Amino acid sequence: MANPIKMIKKVELTEEQKMSQSLESLLGEVAQNKDSLLETLHLLQELHNSGILEAAGSLVKAKEKVAKIAVGQMTREPVTNILNNTMAAGGALATLDPEMTKKLMGSVAKGLAKAEQGLQSNSKVGILDLIKVLNDPDINRAIGFGLNLLKGIGEGLKG
Structure with missing residues (x-):
């Protein structure tokens, strides 16, 4: 062993x-x-x-000096306003229906294209033209949407 x-x-x-x-x-x-x-x-x-x-x-x-400058810049009123506005806009966007926002953005894009065509034609719009277009269902829908939008904004500004 x-x-x-x-x-x-x-x-x-x-x-x-x-x-x-x-x-x-x-x-x-x-x-x-x-x-x-x-x-x-x-x-x-x-x-x-x-x-x-x-x-x-x-x-x-120079990290300490740079950090002090960066913090000083970040606490300036315009920067804090941007941050506060961004957070408020984000909060507001969070409450919106994404499908409605998508539909609205598509409508705005289509409206801008039509507006560009109108600018290219350089035609003059008279009072009778305004009265006639109220019978157009697309224009009537947009005016109704705009009026309801303005009403909602006014109600929101009240309180």
Whole structure:
């Protein structure tokens, strides 16, 4: 029978051996990723040649000053107004029926195309023309929609 192990020897590497292993590991990684490393070096060279790398380095060095300026700009009233208006518009859009919005946007596009045609024809519209077009079902529908839209806006402005 074998003798039981009574003592375990811990092998400790010298600093030189540790560095040698690290270098071997690093060289293996470099060899495996040669193409991507070369591409990265070319990119860094281009960034250096264009001055972007230096600008980015300066930006990082001045990060506290840059952050202070950015926060100062973000808290200006016009910026906060934009953010508040965007959030309010987003909230309003969330309440709208997407199908109705899609239909309305399509109608607006079609209306703009018709308006462009009208501009191209350069025809004059008289009072009798306005009275006649009220019988057109498309125009009547659009006028009714507009009047109801205005009524809803007025009701919303009341409260």
